[in-house]
Amino acid sequence: MRVALARNVDRLPRGSGLAYEPKFDGHRLVVLRYPGGKVLLQARSGRIVTASFPDLAEAARRLPAGTVLDGEVVVWHEGRTDFAAVQTRAMATPARAPALARRLPASYAAFDLLAEEGADLRARSYELRRERLVAVLAPLGPPLQPVPMTTDPDEAASWYETLPAAGVEGLVVKRLDHPYRGGVRQWEKLRHTDTHDAVVVGFTGTARRPSALVVVVPDDDTPVLSNPLTPELRVRAAKALDEALGDREPEEAEETVAAAGVGEVPYLRLPPDVSAGLTAEVSRGTTRLHRLITVLRLRTAE
Incomplete structure (x- = not known):
């Protein structure tokens, strides 16, 4: 429906x-x-x-x-x-x-x-x-x-x-x-605010050099690709992913995710228990055809 x-x-x-x-x-x-x-x-x-x-x-x-x-x-x-x-x-x-x-x-x-x-x-x-x-x-x-x-x-x-x-x-x-x-x-x-907490379910690039995050935002269960991370956020994301994954490796997701101006791209998906402890503060915007997600900062479970 x-x-x-x-x-x-x-x-x-x-x-x-x-x-x-x-x-x-x-x-x-x-x-x-x-x-x-x-x-x-x-x-x-x-x-x-x-x-x-x-x-x-x-x-x-x-x-x-x-x-x-x-x-x-x-x-x-x-x-x-x-x-x-x-x-x-x-x-x-x-x-x-x-x-x-x-x-x-x-x-x-x-x-x-x-x-x-x-x-x-x-x-x-x-x-x-x-x-x-x-x-x-x-x-x-x-x-x-x-x-x-x-x-x-x-x-x-x-x-x-x-x-x-x-x-x-x-x-x-x-x-x-x-x-x-x-x-x-x-x-x-x-x-009340233009920023939201989103759950990180995957990323593009590598765990050591993530280029963008795949997140799920409130009110929508469809994963969406963020805008490219800033150099500072790439370093922070790599550290967070390393700590969260430990000895495990992310897996190629069965589905793809839409990237503005590019189309559908593959990404690496995090295990559900890792996603549960890794959230990002994001801002949301839209164009005529795409949702735009910008990562502002990362949060990890205590």
């Missing part, structure tokens, strides 16, 4: 008929509950990640048959969302997933109801979908919960200022009368 998207804005939209939701620092996830108890969890890229989140899949079986949710999967740690932990969960093999689910339990912040009892609601207004979303999830409770929502711009402004301490990166603004349009940037997103 193609998901609805948001375009960035630099100030809080105000006016009648608007709804405001906090934007969590996690992974976009569509939950599909089929008749007969079958559940599918789909990432934004279309990848099926049901086996990586057995705790959410089990919780989703309590949904009425024919329910489709859109939302964000997050992992809470010490009172705030932890994107590296979410990425660890998303990369888990079926064999490791149950143990990770116990150690890093996932929560699902649902912000839209796309189908109810098999009826497609995408053409209906957000206001109606929100009302039905709350009604569907209210009897269930955690880990499936609706995101908070307000129509008061002053309350939304207060959220914007106070919630970053909990890992909320900003606000998403929607029109109450709009339908749900997959693949269209119909919503507006006000970020």
